[in-house]
Amino acid sequence: MPSAKIFYDSDADLSLLEGKTIVFLGFGNQGAAQAQNLRDTGIPNDKILIANRPDSYADDAKSKGFIVENDIAKAASVADVIFLLIPDQVQPRVFNDVVQSTLKDTATIVVASGYNVFFKLLQFKPTQDVVMVAPRMIGSSVRSLFVKGQGFPCFASAEQNGTGKALEIAVALSRAIGATKAGAIASSAYEETAMDLFAEQALWPNIITLFREGFSVLKEAGCSDEALCYEMWMSKEPAEIFERAAEDGFIAQLKYHSVVSQYGQLSGALALDGVAVREHFKNILHNQVLNGKFCKEFSKIEADLEKDGYDNPLNELYRKTEETELVQAEKRVRARLADLIKSGQQ
Numbered sequence: 001m002p003s004a005k006i007f008y009d010s011d012a013d014l015s016l017l018e019g020k021t022i023v024f025l026g027f028g029n030q031g032a033a034q035a036q037n038l039r040d041t042g043i044p045n046d047k048i049l050i051a052n053r054p055d056s057y058a059d060d061a062k063s064k065g066f067i068v069e070n071d072i073a074k075a076a077s078v079a080d081v082i083f084l085l086i087p088d089q090v091q092p093r094v095f096n097d098v099v100q101s102t103l104k105d106t107a108t109i110v111v112a113s114g115y116n117v118f119f120k121l122l123q124f125k126p127t128q129d130v131v132m133v134a135p136r137m138i139g140s141s142v143r144s145l146f147v148k149g150q151g152f153p154c155f156a157s158a159e160q161n162g163t164g165k166a167l168e169i170a171v172a173l174s175r176a177i178g179a180t181k182a183g184a185i186a187s188s189a190y191e192e193t194a195m196d197l198f199a200e201q202a203l204w205p206n207i208i209t210l211f212r213e214g215f216s217v218l219k220e221a222g223c224s225d226e227a228l229c230y231e232m233w234m235s236k237e238p239a240e241i242f243e244r245a246a247e248d249g250f251i252a253q254l255k256y257h258s259v260v261s262q263y264g265q266l267s268g269a270l271a272l273d274g275v276a277v278r279e280h281f282k283n284i285l286h287n288q289v290l291n292g293k294f295c296k297e298f299s300k301i302e303a304d305l306e307k308d309g310y311d312n313p314l315n316e317l318y319r320k321t322e323e324t325e326l327v328q329a330e331k332r333v334r335a336r337l338a339d340l341i342k343s344g345q346q
């Protein structure tokens, strides 16, 4: 595979955005951060419109000086560019039923995640541009790094080139939200979705399982709940390791550990051949993620995610997970800590 192209500030032509009305659908995690960054880059406030139902998100946008339109279809009708920054699971419903009917034939639609584009859940007109500008950070970091004058990692791509300028517009928008300062990586909805869902459905479930089973084995061997919780995550050691891995290198960070630890980690990892894990990972990637199986199943339960109690399948998953030894033990440890803090304050 060739190396990915990286777009920097100098690759972006902000004049492509001149005179365009830019609508942000959603003022949540990403919406609030990206709209503020875009305005601070110099896009005039009267060219930015926040589309949001009348609630605390709309109030937040107003308090930050933005023009807010509560009627989403009306907001979409004036958009030259529309950022879809509402949760992925509601995008098909809102975009296909409300937004698309009034959207211009030459509008640019911006997604911050490849999911709905890769699985073809959004109905675009062939004359429209569809671009992905997908920060690899939570919204608060997208904003705070911009304020500090730094960039943040981001993927950019043109997914549909209706106007012939889709990629140039994607790069200009990446710069406008502050992403090209550190370099926006040329990617695709396919790549973003494959990596994101793989991490969520293969990598992290295995990491959760390793911690859960490791906890039980050490508990069986006589270790206390308190010692285990601190040893395994509450000390923040794993967070620090990943911080170092990002700064110094995935393996290079080992130099901060004792020699006993370095020897144990490297020899232990080399002794595991990983064949079974690799086969399991391939199976998840090809037979659950890329073939659309997960997407199809998730679409079926999407509406239930707004229900209360255990009729909501996500709540049911939390309930089952809470039964595990690790979660029960952590609850006891945290309750004890809270009691200790309370008694210390009296």
Ligand code: NDP
Pocket (backbone or CB within 6 Å): 025, 026, 027, 028, 029, 030, 031, 052, 053, 054, 055, 056, 057, 058, 084, 085, 086, 087, 088, 090, 094, 111, 112, 113, 134, 135, 136, 137, 138, 139
């Ligand atoms: P949020 O959960 O923060 O979105 C909240 C916003 O969506 C609010 O403005 C809310 O307003 C609006 N919203 C929710 N439901 C509806 C609805 N049914 N109709 C209209 N508006 C609705 O989303 P995120 O910012 O987390 O995610 C937005 C996009 O960014 C997604 O594609 C996500 O994958 C992507 N992304 C997210 C990252 C993150 O860190 N969270 C990182 C990188 C990309 P109201 O409820 O008032 O309607």
